[in-house]
Amino acid sequence: MITPQLDVAVAARSAAGHDTDLAISVRGLRKAYGPQVAVDGVDLEVARGEIVAVLGPNGAGKTTTVSILEGFLPADAGEVRVLGEDPAAASRAWRERVGIVLQSSAPEAELTVRECLELYAGWYRRPRSVDQTLALAGLTDRADRRGAQLSGGERRRLDVALALVGDPELVFLDEPTTGFDPAARREAWRVVAGLRDLGVTVVLTTHYLEEAERLADRIVVLRAGRVIAEGTPRTLGARDRAAAVITFTDADGRAQELRSSSVAADLQRLSAEALARGHDLADLEVRRPTLEDVYLELTDDAPTA
Ligand code: ATP
Numbered sequence: 001m002i003t004p005q006l007d008v009a010v011a012a013r014s015a016a017g018h019d020t021d022l023a024i025s026v027r028g029l030r031k032a033y034g035p036q037v038a039v040d041g042v043d044l045e046v047a048r049g050e051i052v053a054v055l056g057p058n059g060a061g062k063t064t065t066v067s068i069l070e071g072f073l074p075a076d077a078g079e080v081r082v083l084g085e086d087p088a089a090a091s092r093a094w095r096e097r098v099g100i101v102l103q104s105s106a107p108e109a110e111l112t113v114r115e116c117l118e119l120y121a122g123w124y125r126r127p128r129s130v131d132q133t134l135a136l137a138g139l140t141d142r143a144d145r146r147g148a149q150l151s152g153g154e155r156r157r158l159d160v161a162l163a164l165v166g167d168p169e170l171v172f173l174d175e176p177t178t179g180f181d182p183a184a185r186r187e188a189w190r191v192v193a194g195l196r197d198l199g200v201t202v203v204l205t206t207h208y209l210e211e212a213e214r215l216a217d218r219i220v221v222l223r224a225g226r227v228i229a230e231g232t233p234r235t236l237g238a239r240d241r242a243a244a245v246i247t248f249t250d251a252d253g254r255a256q257e258l259r260s261s262s263v264a265a266d267l268q269r270l271s272a273e274a275l276a277r278g279h280d281l282a283d284l285e286v287r288r289p290t291l292e293d294v295y296l297e298l299t300d301d302a303p304t305a
Helices: 004-016 062-070 092-096 113-121 130-136 152-164 182-197 209-215 236-241 263-276 291-299
Strands: 022-033 036-047 051-055 077-082 098-101 170-174 201-205 218-223 226-231 244-249 255-260 285-287
Touching (some): 036 062, 036 226, 113 130, 113 152, 152 182
């Protein structure tokens, strides 16, 4: 609950123009590659400590947007503030506060995991300890392996560790688990959950809806360079208000599915009918549309076949 005092404090801070609660603030962001418009007026805010997943079909503008936020790409137009600075003109001190995990990287093949982390730690004024970083990335038992001997999943974990060794406030994860087996994916999720516990702000792009659902406080969906929806995993696309789906097998053995906006009443009716026929409704299920149902509807990517 927000107390009146806190309300006043928030109002005073907004009036003073200090967005201290925002790690990222973007207004009217645009970027084109020649005639190809990649980002077409994106507004985005990310609070400190928040984990935001940016979703969208191929070519939606995710990588372009994130590259601008990371300071790798200049914007054509719009106002971009990341940790209070314009990333295109950011200071060295700013770079030290931001951790970036790119889609592909090539850690030093001849160095061990520990040596590699020590090398990177040397570039920061206040690095996280190497042992702590190893633990955070789940690499403690791989510390003495050379880069060249790491599996794909382990290399990706090293990428994450390298982004964390500077003890960043904000971390960008670009498709952090692409190509992972299910166990490695769970492990990566554990790492991100660890960042949440440390209060680190995380922006991640992903094509895995389960990943977004598990990790994100908020999901932002891009399509054709625009934000077409945003919300929590539960509320995205009015998922929480969408009609529930009730499925069951009726007394005649036929599978039935019905959309219900009044679950209690429908269940009472079904139950009364079943009891009257001495039927148990043993496989009765009530479910919400999945995040994937909602996402596909939003992005119009549903298979037409
Ligand atoms: P994906 O899910 O495939 O990674 P994305 O959402 O990250 O896609 P972007 O890579 O930002 O999308 O691309 C947005 C649009 O800009 C696409 O139409 C893409 O073809 C185009 N584009 C991206 N990079 C360039 C470039 N360097 N030169 C020209 N066009 C580009």
